Amino acid sequence: MMDIAVFNQFDQAKILVVGDIMLDRYLVGDSQRISPEAPVPVVKINNQNDKLGGAANVARNIRYLDASVGLLGIIGDDENGERIKTQLHEENINAHLIKSNKPTITKLRVISRKQQVVRLDFETPFDQGDTQALPDALETLLPQYDLVVFSDYNKGTLNNIESLIEQAKKAGKTVLVDPKQANLAAYSGADLITPNLSEFVLAGGLVESEEDIASSARQLLKSANIASMLLTRSEQGMSVINQTEKTDFPAKVREVSDVTGAGDTVIATMAVMKALGQSDSSAAEVANLAAGIVVAKLGAEVVSPEELAAAVNEQLLTHGTHYQCPAEQVFRHISLARKAGEKIVFTNGCFDILHAGHISYLEKAKSLGHRLVVGLNSDDSISRLKGPSRPINEFAHRATLLTALKSVDWVIPFGGEGNDTPLDLINTLQPDVLVKGGDYTLETIVGAKETLARGGEVKMIEFVNGCSTTKTIEKIQKIAIS
Structure with a gap:
């Protein structure tokens, strides 16, 4: 039985996030007519909102759960990069940023009546020249943190992720990875990976039956030298799979508004729980609730300890210590x-x-x-x-x-x-x-x-x-x- 007393320890967790940093830009307006130029809606923009995206959103989710968090990654030497720096400072996230002559990765979404009309991506993948400073920066930062999250969006920051994981493991750190590469061997040595169903299939996973999911997941983990997997399965919830057991958690979603950033919330919640010594299954139970909360919100949003504790009290506990926000x-x-x-x-x-x-x-x-x-x-x-x-x-x-x-x-x-x-x-x-x-x-x-x-x-x-x-x-x- 999970003890909600762990919520009172969230501020003791120290987590480093390494990965692809992005700026999520939202242009919000109303649409009441179709363009005469093409069969597309005309959206009259009345608001612009910039949010941290990618690995930065993972860090933001962790910080909203009161944990101490650092962020290591690459930004461009441009206005959007400065915007990211400003937001990281405002969110009290320890920023360790490497500047590139390539532009900051930016995703622009046009929203009308709470629906996404179109998304425009501005990105040039980073290469070896951009990432050569990462290993030394990671070596310097590792002693300050208990757990490392690698947030891989396949934009080039983590081209050498296997060696970065090896660095973290040699330093005695627990390693979690949100994977995007089809070859899971790139994440060799990780303690836990969090693929979604399509990423699992792309990596060679079979999904025809529960038995197929379990056996193919175990084979993938064994071949890649990874300890366990949290498989996120959309409306089917989540499954924690390792070499000895498979534990399923049904979805806890009341209403889906936007799935943007839900994976970031899941791995962020897992990281905080794991940094405080919780098992994969206990951490996944809470992460599953966090996902159900965040998808009911519009855009890449976050979950507060109060929201999460209320959900845990309501759905998981028959008794336990009541959560109170630290003074x-x-x-x-x-x-x-x-x-x-x-x-x-x-x-x-x-x-x-x-x-x-x-x-x-x-x-x-x-x-x-x-x-x-x-x-x-x-x-x-x-x-x-x-x-x-x-x-x-x-x-x-x-x-x-x-x-x-x-x-x-x-x-x-x-x-x-x-x-x-x-x-x-x-x-x-x-x-x-x-x-x-x-x-x-x-x-x-x-x-x-x-x-x-x-x-x-x-x-x-x-x-x-x-x-x-x-x-x-x-x-x-x-x-x-x-």
């Missing part, structure tokens, strides 16, 4: 959610004894946006506000109960000496929506004026009649006396 990562996670276009809702309170009224209130608050942040009074703050007999439950216990709710994404403490209001927290967070209970007025809600001035919203939600912590405590005391 030092909370504001970064909120920033990433906002960058992804998610609406941030904030409310605050003591939540000393959680009751039905709280549950209803928090669910309604969450429905006003995408993510709900709860500001939670510290123990000392509650004592000052409610008296020395409070709180009934200490902060850690209150926070655990709140974050166990589907409606709550993050809990942040507030209430230092002499300041029992959440105003400083609200000004730091700058929520899109500020929520309080219906017994407040706009004039008495702390942070309302500041939120409205920034263009945010302030909402009041009615409490459930007869539900309150004070009444609950009074009832308990009466029972105790009687």
